[in-house]
Amino acid sequence: MTPRTPVREQDPQERARNFKEVCLGYDAEEARREAARCLHCKVPRCQSQCPVHIDIPGFISALAAGDTAGAADVISRDSSLPSVCGRVCPQESQCEGACVLGVKFEPVAIGKLERYVGDWAIAHASERSVECAPRNGRRVAVVGSGPAGLACASDLARLGYEVKIFEALHKVGGVLVYGIPEFRLPKEDIVAREVENVRRLGVEIETDVIIGRTMTVDDLLDREGFDAVFVGSGAGLPRFMGIEGENLNGVFSANEFLTRANLMHAYQEESDTPIFAGRRAVIVGGGNVAMDAVRTAKRLGADAVIVYRRSEAELPARVEEVHHAKEEGIVFRMLTNPVRVLGDENGWVRGLECVEMELGEPDASGRRSPIVKEGSNFEIECDVVIMALGTSPNPLIKSTTAGLETNRRGCIVADEDGRTSRPGVFAGGDAVTGAATVILAMGAGRKAARAIHDYLTPADN
Numbered sequence: 001m002t003p004r005t006p007v008r009e010q011d012p013q014e015r016a017r018n019f020k021e022v023c024l025g026y027d028a029e030e031a032r033r034e035a036a037r038c039l040h041c042k043v044p045r046c047q048s049q050c051p052v053h054i055d056i057p058g059f060i061s062a063l064a065a066g067d068t069a070g071a072a073d074v075i076s077r078d079s080s081l082p083s084v085c086g087r088v089c090p091q092e093s094q095c096e097g098a099c100v101l102g103v104k105f106e107p108v109a110i111g112k113l114e115r116y117v118g119d120w121a122i123a124h125a126s127e128r129s130v131e132c133a134p135r136n137g138r139r140v141a142v143v144g145s146g147p148a149g150l151a152c153a154s155d156l157a158r159l160g161y162e163v164k165i166f167e168a169l170h171k172v173g174g175v176l177v178y179g180i181p182e183f184r185l186p187k188e189d190i191v192a193r194e195v196e197n198v199r200r201l202g203v204e205i206e207t208d209v210i211i212g213r214t215m216t217v218d219d220l221l222d223r224e225g226f227d228a229v230f231v232g233s234g235a236g237l238p239r240f241m242g243i244e245g246e247n248l249n250g251v252f253s254a255n256e257f258l259t260r261a262n263l264m265h266a267y268q269e270e271s272d273t274p275i276f277a278g279r280r281a282v283i284v285g286g287g288n289v290a291m292d293a294v295r296t297a298k299r300l301g302a303d304a305v306i307v308y309r310r311s312e313a314e315l316p317a318r319v320e321e322v323h324h325a326k327e328e329g330i331v332f333r334m335l336t337n338p339v340r341v342l343g344d345e346n347g348w349v350r351g352l353e354c355v356e357m358e359l360g361e362p363d364a365s366g367r368r369s370p371i372v373k374e375g376s377n378f379e380i381e382c383d384v385v386i387m388a389l390g391t392s393p394n395p396l397i398k399s400t401t402a403g404l405e406t407n408r409r410g411c412i413v414a415d416e417d418g419r420t421s422r423p424g425v426f427a428g429g430d431a432v433t434g435a436a437t438v439i440l441a442m443g444a445g446r447k448a449a450r451a452i453h454d455y456l457t458p459a460d461n
Contacts, residue, residue: 002348004106005034009093012327016298018181019267022324023112025086028068031116035064037101045098046110052443056095056110063113068199069128072121080151080198081442083190084124086115088320088441118181121191130200133160138456141166141226142164143211143397146174147438148232148429150198152452153444156203159453164226171263174234175430178263179255181292182301187262212396217404221424228424228452231412232445234428241284245341246387250278250349254285254293254388260295275403277385278301282352284338285388286310289435292351293323293386294330302384304330309370311356335359335368339377341385352380353410393431402426409434417456418448427454 008024009015015022016176026034038060039305046056055074062070075082091097091111099107112430121128138157142149145167153163173191185191199205211217211233238253240246257275259262260266266273279335286308298304306325308315311334315322335357342351357377361367398406405413405421411434418426428444430436 001101001105002033002037004109005030007112009392012324012329015183016328019299021186022183025119026109026112026116029063031113032064034068035060035113035240036108037381038064041098045100046095046108049098050078050095051437051439052078052446055439060108060110060113060118060180063117066392068117068120070125070139071117071123072128076121078446079114079442080154080446081147081194081438082114082118083194084118084176084185085439085442086111086113087185087190089437090292091395092319094439097264105244120223122190122197122334123194125197125200130180131240132158133203136160136457137161138162138227139164139225140452141220141229142167142215142223142232143220143229144174144231144232144429144431145172145195145205146176146234146429146441148234148431148441148445148448149174149230150195150440152230152428152449153203153445154201155202155446156452157198159449162458163202163206164206166211166220166231167205167207168210169263169286172205172206172207174232175236178259179292181258181262181296182267183295184292200338211398212394212400217334217397217401217422217425227456228426229430229444230418230448230452231397231420231425232429232441232448233394233397233431234441235393235411235435236297237385237394237410238387238390239389239391240387241338241339241389243340245343245349246355248310248343248349249347250383251341251385251387254283254386255287255391257293257386258289258296267296267299270401274382275300277348278382279384280382281305281384282307282338282380282382283386283388284308284316285390286315286318287390288299288311289390290388291317291325293388294329296383297386298328298330305380305382306330306332307336307338307352307380308332308334309312310367311335311359314367316357326410333380334401336372337372338385342379349383349385350381352385353377353383354380391435397431417451418444418446419451424455426455 059074072095264273266275281302429441
């Protein structure tokens with residue numbers, strides 16, 4: 001069996017000091033060579049494990065034959081953001097995790113191949129035709145320009161709807177621009193060009209509009225005359241531990257820290273964006289956001305440490321991200337949990353008091369529950385603490401939209417197709433599930449687009 005084609009990457013010592021993309025991707029020959037490893041299974045488990053069910057054998061077959069345009073056409077039937085998903089989706093637990101080759105050998109590098117095809121499609125966007133149905137006279141408002149909103153808007157525009165996206169921030173892209181670091185997802189080369197493809201479909205985008213403050217969902221339906229609304233506003237409200245000292249100077253949420261670095265270009269030397277990574281930064285958490293925050297802090301000059309209350313086996317972050325972090329010199333303090341942030345006489349962080357943990361029985365998620373070792377308190381010296389403990393939806397839309405049902409976590413309650421308790425109001429992505437993956441949000445946006453179409457054209461059912 002031909003071994004998996006390695007992917008070129010920046011040297012760890014170099015990339016730990018810059019924000020250029022870590023993974024350099026395949027060239028045309030490497031992509032064809034890797035595509036040729038596919039076994040073309042009669043029952044493609046990879047496709048069934050993809051949240052949007054991309055015809056993976058189909059696009060890989062086209063790519064292996066040298067037909068990159070054909071591969072792009074296959075992917076475009078099910079995915080709106082292949083360049084993004086090829087970079088940030090957890091393929092190891094989805095498509096690649098189900099690849100038959102992975103039983104005895106290394107699975108096909110499906111994510112890297114999707115990235116290659118997506119990048120090719122972006123580079124050739126002006127040469128490729130965009131097919132949309134004639135305008136049908138109906139208008140749909142989309143709240144949020146993240147992966148759910150972009151996917152929903154794209155599909156609706158293709159179906160003939162007049163679509164307008166309302167984005168709260170001054171840059172379009174949602175979590176793609178403010179949450180994921182430049183070294184994992186280039187903003188101008190990838191995200192901005194994917195957004196431009198959405199505009200080419202005729203989608204209008206207005207920034208600096210906070211739905212729930214600037215105007216409400218009811219305003220969109222009643223005053224602005226939209227026939228339906230899709231809420232894809234994400235989950236940007238950070239969580240904290242509720243421990244002593246979290247109000248000290250030098251304590252941040254990962255959401256704030258990454259937004260300053262990404263949206264306000266704090267990583268650029270000429271930038272005057274206020275951001276403080278400190279000399280020694282401790283990031284609390286073990287998910288992908290924690291990896292993004294710790295690797296960003298490292299690049300901004302801090303000695304960066306991860307503190308996580310379970311063992312490495314329970315880390316929820318992608319294996320690739322953990323591997324890259326270790327290569328870059330990130331220190332992992334496992335089975336460690338903070339109990340107090342320590343401050344100096346001027347109100348600044350000087351350290352983090354922690355306790356050692358041990359693992360007990362599995363909890364509802366299947367992971368073993370962490371238990372405190374009594375009397376194990378110790379201190380970690382630091383001047384910055386970044387909490388990467390997850391996020392929940394902003395309550396603005398909930399509090400200003402009568403009759404919109406939410407759950408105890410503040411997430412909008414919606415069925416599998418995005419229908420909410422309010423007629424004409426649909427929702428999907430992190431606003432419904434809480435913080436999740438780009439591909440799941442994109443899939444939710446696409447399902448909602450179909451449900452909105454069915455809602456607005458009942459005679460066609």
